[in-house]
Amino acid sequence: MARLTVAKTYKMYIGGKFTRTESGRSIAIKNLQGEVAAHVCHASRKDFRGAVECARGAFSTWSDCTGYLRGQILYRMAEMLEGRRDEFASAIQTMQKMTIAAARKEVDASVDCLVQFAGWTDKFQQVLGCANPVAGAYYNFTTPQAQGVVAVIAPHTPSLLGLVALLGAPLCAGNTVIVVGSDVNPIPAAILGEVCQTSDIPSGVINIVTGVQSELYEHIATHRQVAGIYSAALAKKDRVEIEQGAADSMKRVRFSTLDGDDWFDGSITASPWNIEPFVEMKTIWHPSAC
Amino acid sequence: MRHAIDTVMVEQRAASFTRRSIKTDSKQQGLRLALSMIDLTTLEGKDSPEKVRSLCHKAVTPWEGIIEPHLPSVAAVCVYPSLVKVAKRALEGSSVNVASVATGFPSGQYPLEVRLNDVVEAVSDGADEIDMVINRGAFLSGCFDEVADEIAQVRTACGHAHLKIILETGELETLENVRLASDIAIQASASVGPIADGEVFIKTSTGKVSPAATMPVTLVMLESIRDYYEQTGVRIGMKPAGGIKTAKQALHYLVMVKETLGNDWLNPHLFRFGASSLTNDVLRQICKQQTGHYTATYDFSEA
Numbered sequence: 008m009a010r011l012t013v014a015k016t017y018k019m020y021i022g023g024k025f026t027r028t029e030s031g032r033s034i035a036i037k038n039l040q041g042e043v044a045a046h047v048c049h050a051s052r053k054d055f056r057g058a059v060e061c062a063r064g065a066f067s068t069w070s071d072c073t074g075y076l077r078g079q080i081l082y083r084m085a086e087m088l089e090g091r092r093d094e095f096a097s098a099i100q101t102m103q104k105m106t107i108a109a110a111r112k113e114v115d116a117s118v119d120c121l122v123q124f125a126g127w128t129d130k131f132q133q134v135l136g137c138a139n140p141v142a143g144a145y146y147n148f149t150t151p152q153a154q155g156v157v158a159v160i161a162p163h164t165p166s167l168l169g170l171v172a173l174l175g176a177p178l179c180a181g182n183t184v185i186v187v188g189s190d191v192n193p194i195p196a197a198i199l200g201e202v203c204q205t206s207d208i209p210s211g212v213i214n215i216v217t218g219v220q221s222e223l224y225e226h227i228a229t230h231r232q233v234a235g236i237y238s239a240a241l242a243k244k245d246r247v248e249i250e251q252g253a254a255d256s257m258k259r260v261r262f263s264t265l266d267g268d269d270w271f272d273g274s275i276t277a278s279p280w281n282i283e284p285f286v287e288m289k290t291i292w293h294p295s296a297c
Numbered sequence: 298m299r300h301a302i303d304t305v306m307v308e309q310r311a312a313s314f315t316r317r318s319i320k321t322d323s324k325q326q327g328l329r330l331a332l333s334m335i336d337l338t339t340l341e342g343k344d345s346p347e348k349v350r351s352l353c354h355k356a357v358t359p360w361e362g363i364i365e366p367h368l369p370s371v372a373a374v375c376v377y378p379s380l381v382k383v384a385k386r387a388l389e390g391s392s393v394n395v396a397s398v399a400t401g402f403p404s405g406q407y408p409l410e411v412r413l414n415d416v417v418e419a420v421s422d423g424a425d426e427i428d429m430v431i432n433r434g435a436f437l438s439g440c441f442d443e444v445a446d447e448i449a450q451v452r453t454a455c456g457h458a459h460l461k462i463i464l465e466t467g468e469l470e471t472l473e474n475v476r477l478a479s480d481i482a483i484q485a486s487a488s489v490g491p492i493a494d495g496e497v498f499i500k501t502s503t504g505k506v507s508p509a510a511t512m513p514v515t516l517v518m519l520e521s522i523r524d525y526y527e528q529t530g531v532r533i534g535m536k537p538a539g540g541i542k543t544a545k546q547a548l549h550y551l552v553m554v555k556e557t558l559g560n561d562w563l564n565p566h567l568f569r570f571g572a573s574s575l576t577n578d579v580l581r582q583i584c585k586q587q588t589g590h591y592t593a594t595y596d597f598s599e600a
Contacts, residue, residue, distance in 0.1 A: 229589075232591065256593070
């Protein structure tokens with residue numbers, strides 16, 4: 008007798024817990040052959056709001072960690088990602104016509120990207136900050152500080168690497184993040200929750216919701232607790248909607264222009280200049296000895 | 298005098314109040330009502346006159362933003378006795394009362410004379426309301442007369458000031474004890490003299506012991522108040538304190554009050570929330586309702 012395949016129903020990952028959407032809605036994700044590969048949650052604005060509360064609650068824990076510790080935790084996350092290499096590769100292949108070798112290459116690049124950000128956690132301050140020359144018996148320093156809660160709107164392709172690259176930058180600086188998974192292929196985002204859970208990421212630091220991204224733009228953009236938004240490959244009308252909504256609370260909004268092979272170049276995806284939009288610069292004066 | 302309490306049913310009933318749907322206009326009204334019922338509280342060893350003055354400003358004007366209709370002030374500011382004078386001066390000319398914890402708050406483990414003196418001084422410094430703690434040690438030892446006698450003496454010492462009697466339910470072990478302590482507190486207060494509506498409150502907790510206010514405990518206390526009202530026509534007030542941090546929780550409590558005691562109790566003279574962080578969450582929800590946008594925690598001042 009033929010065995011009936013048990014397709015997974017993914018939950019969202021909010022505040023360190025796997026939760027269903029409060030709306031009770033779900034979306035069937037069909038693979039390239041038109042078969043249902045999995046079901047994912049169809050998040051509502053209230054789920055997003057809940058995720059913001061969790062991210063806010065986790066902010067001081069994460070931003071107060073030393074850069075060194077954040078680096079160790081991100082490295083641990085990369086280790087866990089590596090351990091699920093095959094699962095991610097087949098999740099990428101679900102929606103995208105590509106060879107298994109190409110899918111694995113994307114997973115490997117994602118792991119490498121995360122490792123690079125793990126390295127930057129205690130080094131970006133030196134690159135972005137500076138000691139300013141001033142006339143007087145003072146030192147004058149500018150140092151980057153984490154902003155708060157950042158929303159990441161994952162691009163549809165590359166479905167895992169795009170997500171990891173956009174997630175890594177704000178996370179590296181000590182921000183807490185809410186990821187809105189791609190609606191074309193949300194499975195890598197959904198599995199990433201399981202990676203977070205098994206690594207040492209504190210609860211609420213990474214929150215992952217899935218659903219229809221465009222339904223959430225308005226709520227992401229106008230929520231005053233969200234300090235920054237990071238996305239890539241959005242249509243112009245979506246970018247306009249987000250920027251207009253974000254204007255009132257003066258959020259940092261960044262639309263990455265990365266495309267094609269750029270995603271696979273770690274020196275571009277994990278550049279400290281991708282971290283820079285998600286920090287606030289603090290300048291202090293300090294009396295000098297002479 | 299002891300009432301048997303069915304713990305399972307109390308929990309079921311309390312949980313049922315959290316399932317009412319309160320939206321749009323009624324939500325807005327509920328939130329504003331909750332705001333007007335808050336005893337804005339600071340009870341820390343590090344409290345300073347400046348912190349209390351800043352809190353008093355927030356009590357009168359909970360938010361500086363432009364909002365129509367104007368937001369109500371909170372009901373009272375609750376402080377330690379040594380800061381009563383500061384609060385009284387800062388609140389002069391406003392509708393906000395000064396409440397002071399007294400009787401050796403939070404433990405109450407001081408000689409009766411010291412505790413009574415604590416009350417007398419707080420009242421003479423200008424406290425409009427006194428939050429006393431009962432003698433839990435005596436209560437748990439079965440010395441109910443001693444507990445009642447002390448409450449009566451404190452009420453006498455309060456003079457014109459209103460009295461809130463803290464049962465510290467987190468230390469009373471069972472719901473039966475909560476009910477018994479509520480009944481003793483009400484009877485003991487009544488033994489001193491007639492009680493005007495809202496002149497005496499019973500209050501769940503100091504906020505220093507966990508668990509603090511919970512819905513089942515509050516329900517048992519509300520039922521004690523209801524039964525006393527049915528017997529005598531006197532309206533005793535209720536104040537859950539500690540652990541009520543969100544606007545949603547506050548609305549659940551209001552539903553419970555309405556469905557247990559009726560609309561009469563839905564005003565600050567008969568119902569209060571002892572809280573500090575609740576205020577900002579209520580403000581956040583009010584702003585969300587009016588502007589349609591979610592607000593940030595840093596949009597509102599801490600004190």
